[in-house]
Structures are given as C-alpha cells and as structure tokens.
Amino acid sequence: MTTAPPTPTPPPASSHASSPFPRTVLITGAASGIGAAVAEAFARQGVGLALADRDTRRLEALRDRLPRTAAVTLHTLDVADADQVRAVVDDAVRRHEGVDVLVNSAGILTEVPLVEMDPAVWDETIAVDLRGVFLSCRYLLPHMIARGGGRIVNIASQLGQKGGEGLTHYSAAKAGVIGFTKALAREAAPHNVLVNAVAPGPVETPLVDGLSPEWKRAKQAELPLGRFGRPEEIAPTVLLLASDPGGNLYVGQTLGPNSGDVMA
Numbered sequence: 001m002t003t004a005p006p007t008p009t010p011p012p013a014s015s016h017a018s019s020p021f022p023r024t025v026l027i028t029g030a031a032s033g034i035g036a037a038v039a040e041a042f043a044r045q046g047v048g049l050a051l052a053d054r055d056t057r058r059l060e061a062l063r064d065r066l067p068r069t070a071a072v073t074l075h076t077l078d079v080a081d082a083d084q085v086r087a088v089v090d091d092a093v094r095r096h097e098g099v100d101v102l103v104n105s106a107g108i109l110t111e112v113p114l115v116e117m118d119p120a121v122w123d124e125t126i127a128v129d130l131r132g133v134f135l136s137c138r139y140l141l142p143h144m145i146a147r148g149g150g151r152i153v154n155i156a157s158q159l160g161q162k163g164g165e166g167l168t169h170y171s172a173a174k175a176g177v178i179g180f181t182k183a184l185a186r187e188a189a190p191h192n193v194l195v196n197a198v199a200p201g202p203v204e205t206p207l208v209d210g211l212s213p214e215w216k217r218a219k220q221a222e223l224p225l226g227r228f229g230r231p232e233e234i235a236p237t238v239l240l241l242a243s244d245p246g247g248n249l250y251v252g253q254t255l256g257p258n259s260g261d262v263m264a
C-alpha cells in the first residue's frame, strides 16, 4: 500500500524576513577546508551554526574567528558512529530549536593503488565518506520533515563522476554519495526537503596533503582552468542551494565547481 505524500508546505523560515538564507545550519567536517569556508560564509549572513567535527581544537579556533552575529554550537563526533551522530543531531536540534539545513562536508582521502590496498583502508573511507553522509541524513531528516521542510547539501567530489588513479575507495564513496543524493532527493522532495550534492574539483585544503606531488601535478595539467580551487570558491555554491528562492528548484542535482575537470 502506498501512502499519499503530505501537502507541500512553505520552505523553512529565513533568518529574518528579507534574508534569502536559513536560520540554522548544521555542518559536518566544519573544522577545516570547505566545511570551515561554508561556516564562515553562512556566519557572514547571520545564520546560526551547529559545527560538527572530530577535531575539537580546530572547531574552537574556527568559532573564535567567526563574526558574533548568531548562535554557534560546537559538537565533537565521528561521523561514522551512529550513536554519536544521532546524539549530535538531537543536541543541535534542541539547542537551536530546529535545524533548517544540513551540509555534509566531513571526509578523508588517501592515495593507494588497488593492488596494495588494505581492506581496512577501503572500509574506513567508505565509513567516513559514505556511511557518514547516510547517518547524518538518517537522523536529521525526520526532524526536517516534522518542521515542514529543509535542505541537505552533500559534498561529493568530481572523482565520484570520473574516477581518480589510486583513489578507487574515495571515488567509490563519492559516486555513492551522488547516487544516495539522487535517491534521497526523490524520497524527501514531497516533504519539502531538497537534497543536492556539490562535487568540487581539486581544492587547496589539508585533504589534498594526502595526495602525492606527482598526482597533483598531473591533475593540475589536465584542468582546463589550470589551477586548483580555494575553499571560499566552493562555499557560494552551497549557499545557493540553501537559499530561497535561489535554491528552490534544485532537486537531486550535482553542482560542479571543479575548474572544468568534469563538464556535465
């Protein structure tokens, strides 16, 4: 038996009447790189932030440099641990009286040829980069549905679209995030929760320290733009997807600020 979808309700309230941005955003992987740039961009718009990461010290450093315009809470967690993710989601929802937008940015990367890959390395990458996205959506989506709507932005990678040498585990996880995003977008849109992915190309963050100089040189040479991106060049795409009306019609999309590495 199928149940009729609920009647669509208006998008969540903006931070104030004239703002296109939400009131509160939960960001995983917020302590560094793209997640931190997204946090800074939302903070400049006066958006409340629940910042989650496994690195408490760097979360505190980020909080100390954010403009003091809206409430900021810090949450230490391992995104691959279901109990920790559920506890953080519930805590963020309680302390902010609801969360409008989820940004999944936590991720890890190592470069290992498949024939040398320890299965534990495969498992850890899938656990953080794919299961972590599933878990935070799994526990926050019911809250968003109960509130009448929300937005979810999953940070995938262009390597999930084209693959990368020495990165079978990472590419598989990120391709999984893109497929997961499309499927969840179909489930969630009738509840006024819009789910999309952003698939950046290479970006100068601590994550790419895990790549060899040869890999980075070869990748730079094949980019039409000829350079890696910077985290603050990815954040505006996330803000677009979270905004009203800018993001209102994106459902299950994968947006690609990627220096031309993949052309959809």
Ligand SMILES: NC(=O)c1ccc[n+]([C@@H]2O[C@H](COP(=O)([O-])OP(=O)(O)OC[C@H]3O[C@@H](n4cnc5c(N)ncnc54)[C@H](O)[C@@H]3O)[C@@H](O)[C@H]2O)c1
Residues within 6 Å of the ligand: 028, 029, 030, 031, 032, 033, 034, 035, 052, 053, 054, 055, 077, 078, 079, 080, 104, 105, 106, 107, 108, 109, 128, 155, 156, 157, 158, 199, 200, 201, 202, 203, 204, 205, 206, 207, 208
């Ligand atoms: N930098 C790039 O070139 C690039 C390109 C495409 C996609 N991405 C994706 O963007 C996202 C952000 O990456 P970044 O480049 O900003 O990297 P980063 O290393 O600067 O930040 C990643 C953050 O995730 C956190 N993290 C890692 N494992 C965690 C776990 N188990 N639990 C909680 N937090 C955890 C880290 O502590 C760190 O703060 C990742 O999903 C990454 O795969 C990055």
